Amino acid sequence: MSTITEFIQQVLNIDAVYSEIIVSLIIFAVVAFAGWVSYIFISRYVSKFVKKTSTDVDDKIIAAIKTIIIILIAILGIEYALSPLSFLQPYQDTLTGVFSVLQIMLGAFAVTKVAGILADCYTEKNAVIAGQNSQHFVFILKKIIQIVVFVFAILIVLYVNKVDLTGALVGLGVGGIAIAFALQETLSDFFSAFSIFFDHPFEIGDFVVIGEYSGTVTNIGIKSTRLQLLQGEELVISNRELTKSSLRNFRKLEKRRVTFTLRVTYDTPLVKLKKIPKIITDVINNVEIAEFSRVNFTEYGDFSLKFLVIYYVKSSDWGEYLDTQEQINFAIKEAFEREGIEMAFPTSTVYVKK
Numbered sequence: 301m302s303t304i305t306e307f308i309q310q311v312l313n314i315d316a317v318y319s320e321i322i323v324s325l326i327i328f329a330v331v332a333f334a335g336w337v338s339y340i341f342i343s344r345y346v347s348k349f350v351k352k353t354s355t356d357v358d359d360k361i362i363a364a365i366k367t368i369i370i371i372l373i374a375i376l377g378i379e380y381a382l383s384p385l386s387f388l389q390p391y392q393d394t395l396t397g398v399f400s401v402l403q404i405m406l407g408a409f410a411v412t413k414v415a416g417i418l419a420d421c422y423t424e425k426n427a428v429i430a431g432q433n434s435q436h437f438v439f440i441l442k443k444i445i446q447i448v449v450f451v452f453a454i455l456i457v458l459y460v461n462k463v464d465l466t467g468a469l470v471g472l473g474v475g476g477i478a479i480a481f482a483l484q485e486t487l488s489d490f491f492s493a494f495s496i497f498f499d500h501p502f503e504i505g506d507f508v509v510i511g512e513y514s515g516t517v518t519n520i521g522i523k524s525t526r527l528q529l530l531q532g533e534e535l536v537i538s539n540r541e542l543t544k545s546s547l548r549n550f551r552k553l554e555k556r557r558v559t560f561t562l563r564v565t566y567d568t569p570l571v572k573l574k575k576i577p578k579i580i581t582d583v584i585n586n587v588e589i590a591e592f593s594r595v596n597f598t599e600y601g602d603f604s605l606k607f608l609v610i611y612y613v614k615s616s617d618w619g620e621y622l623d624t625q626e627q628i629n630f631a632i633k634e635a636f637e638r639e640g641i642e643m644a645f646p647t648s649t650v651y652v653k654k
Contacts, residue, residue, distance in 0.1 A: 324381045331377030339370055360421070364413045368406060375402050400460050408453035415445045492539035493522050502549050507618070509548040510537065553616040555591065558625065562632070563604035563644040572641050573597065573605065579639065580609055583631040589614045590624055604644030 379399040382388055388395065419442055497520070502508050506517050508527070515529035525542055527535040564576070577595045584592040593610040600606075611628075613621045636643065 321385070323384045327384070328377050328381035331373060331380060335370055335373035335377065338373060339366070360417045361414055364417060365410055368410045368413070372403065372406055375399060375406070397460075401457050404453050404457050404460070405450075408449045411449050412442070412446045415449075416442045419445075492543040493520070495543050496520060496525070496539060501547060503551070506549055506551040508550070510542065510545055513537075550616055550618075554614075556613040556616065556621050557593075557610070558613060558621070559608070559610050560625075561598075562607040562609060563601065563646075564607070564636075565642045565644045566603075566605060568605065568641055572639060575639060576607055576641065579635045580607070580632060583628055583635060584609075584611045586631070587624055587627055589620065590628065601644075 379395070382395060496502075502517055504517050504520060508514070508517060510527075513527065513529060513535055515527035515535060517525065518528050518534070519526040521539075524536050524538050527537065529535050562576070562580070564573070576597070580595045581592055584590050591612040591614055593612060595607060595609045598606050598608040613624050615621065615624075633643075
């Protein structure tokens with residue numbers, strides 16, 4: 301750099317200060333030109349390329365970081381442009397520290413912007429999980445990301461400027477442990493809420509069974525989740541308990557397997573016993589949302605002959621299952637009465653020999 305300054309000074313026959321200023325302006329112009337070329341390249345080529353993709357996430361990211369890149373190039377241009385000026389040499393360490401701080405914080409800002417865009421896009425695709433609380437989840441998540449990123453950025457700034465970080469790290473460690481112990485249960489519920497939000501084992505509107513409770517999810521909060529139970533009351537359960545418990549979610553139930561046993565009397569003739577599988581098969585096949593599986597004469601019971609019946613209801617709705625079972629029960633009863641087949645009473649018959 302000093303060679304270029306001396307060359308300009310000799311060619312133009314000017315003072316060293318003026319030649320340094322000219323070199324400084326040249327450097328700034330070169331960096332500015334590079335920034336302008338980068339901006340054109342991103343606007344004309346990169347932006348057009350990402351618009352062809354199936355999602356708009358990359359479009360939002362490019363739009364967000366495009367301005368940040370230009371600002372970063374401008375900061376680098378000013379930093380390199382000031383380096384030839386000899387009258388600023390006494391302040392060189394200070395200027396280097398200022399520019400390093402600006403660059404690190406600008407990088408941290410870019411990270412938070414991209415993270416925020418990704419979080420928003422994820423929420424748009426999964427808004428049904430937590431309903432109206434989705435925006436609260438994302439807002440808190442973005443704030444947490446911002447705090448973490450900028451804390452690390454400040455630590456990097458201190459490290460770059462050769463500040464002893466031992467005390468700061470110890471303070472952060474001790475403070476973090478103290479906070480974790482004081483808010484152990486609250487933090488557990490809090491992070492469990494994010495586990496539910498991202499893993500989505502259930503969503504608002506799902507019918508779930510948790511232990512002895514069964515009901516519809518009505519709200520997923522930061523600390524707890526609410527269920528409308530079948531009995532009518534509302535159950536408020538902590539997110540920590542939800543993530544630790546086994547949960548059955550009936551939303552993903554595409555078809556319901558139904559098994560039941562029919563019992564007929566021992567005095568039913570063999571001819572009629574052999575008709576029963578065909579009768580039940582026809583009954584189930586005549587029901588639109590029922591899918592027949594099998595029926596078998598399985599057991600000589602203590603007081604009845606037992607037939608095992610298995611079929612599927614092609615619906616996850618509990619009400620439709622009940623309606624289907626009722627329709628099948630009526631049809632079987634009607635067919636048995638028509639054939640003269642008697643169902644066994646749920647009682648025992650005692651024969652007394654005289």
